[in-house]
Amino acid sequence: MELYPGVEVVFGEPALYLKSLSILVVTDLHLGFEEACTDYGLFLPRIQFKKLIDRINRLIDLCNPSKIVINGDVKHYFSKLTHQERCEISKLLSFLRDKGLEVYIVRGNHDNYLPLVLYKYDIPLYEYMMLGDILLIHGHELKQDIISRVKLVIIGHEHPSIRVSNELGYTTKLPCFLKVPLKTGQELIVMPALSLYASGTQITIEKGNYLSPIVRELGILEEAVPYVIDGEGSILELPPLSSIRDLIS
Numbered sequence: 001m002e003l004y005p006g007v008e009v010v011f012g013e014p015a016l017y018l019k020s021l022s023i024l025v026v027t028d029l030h031l032g033f034e035e036a037c038t039d040y041g042l043f044l045p046r047i048q049f050k051k052l053i054d055r056i057n058r059l060i061d062l063c064n065p066s067k068i069v070i071n072g073d074v075k076h077y078f079s080k081l082t083h084q085e086r087c088e089i090s091k092l093l094s095f096l097r098d099k100g101l102e103v104y105i106v107r108g109n110h111d112n113y114l115p116l117v118l119y120k121y122d123i124p125l126y127e128y129m130m131l132g133d134i135l136l137i138h139g140h141e142l143k144q145d146i147i148s149r150v151k152l153v154i155i156g157h158e159h160p161s162i163r164v165s166n167e168l169g170y171t172t173k174l175p176c177f178l179k180v181p182l183k184t185g186q187e188l189i190v191m192p193a194l195s196l197y198a199s200g201t202q203i204t205i206e207k208g209n210y211l212s213p214i215v216r217e218l219g220i221l222e223e224a225v226p227y228v229i230d231g232e233g234s235i236l237e238l239p240p241l242s243s244i245r246d247l248i249s
Contacts, residue, residue, distance in 0.1 A: 012233040014192040017063045027071035027156030028193035032085030036077045048196045072108025072138025081113035089117045109140040139212040159193040161200025180224040205241045
């Protein structure tokens with residue numbers, strides 16, 4: 001499914017493919033999440049990395065890109081680079097290089113100390129990437145002067161999702177893309193997280209509930225359209241948020 005000319009959702013996955021540029025885009029991996037949780041007395045099995053590698057490998061097989069952009073939050077811990085983060089980031093970069101991909105990384109708000117690993121692979125950390133009329137930026141900063149120079153903005157940061165309940169009252173969260181027109185005339189695509197543990201922030205029409213200043217200050221949320229990943233390889237386009245207030249309240 002195309003969300004914008006030349007910008008496709010990859011077979012019902014939380015990833016985009018920029019067809020004319022042969023670029024796979026993913027965001028919000030949050031590597032090292034399990035080790036960070038131990039600070040709060042929560043001990044999780046370290047299963048995320050293997051599943052992320054399997055998922056990325058499948059994405060590469062599906063669209064055969066020549067480049068990959070990770071649009072922020074490669075790692076999870078804010079205040080340091082943990083042992084788990086260093087090991088998993090190194091393994092990820094080696095894996096991507098072995099697949100023959102050019103690797104580009106945009107800085108997210110969690111990516112402090114990431115250059116300590118990237119320099120060994122001669123990979124720079126970008127504040128944003130401008131690809132013709134498309135801007136890739138994590139989304140935790142406004143950068144309105146940069147936004148004004150493009151037609152499409154792609155961000156992560158929000159981990160958008162929607163709660164769905166069945167007739168028995170069972171509720172689950174499904175990740176979704178959110179396509180939002182901006183007051184400045186551009187289109188914004190908010191991507192869901194690739195991380196297994198980022199269950200997502202409920203989409204809403206209330207601006208104050210969003211993390212990104214791009215969404216809060218520039219988004220016309222009444223006209224925003226969610227594209228839900230159903231977990232079975234399909235994408236479901238829902239009506240604009242103004243029409244589904246009861247569903248998302």
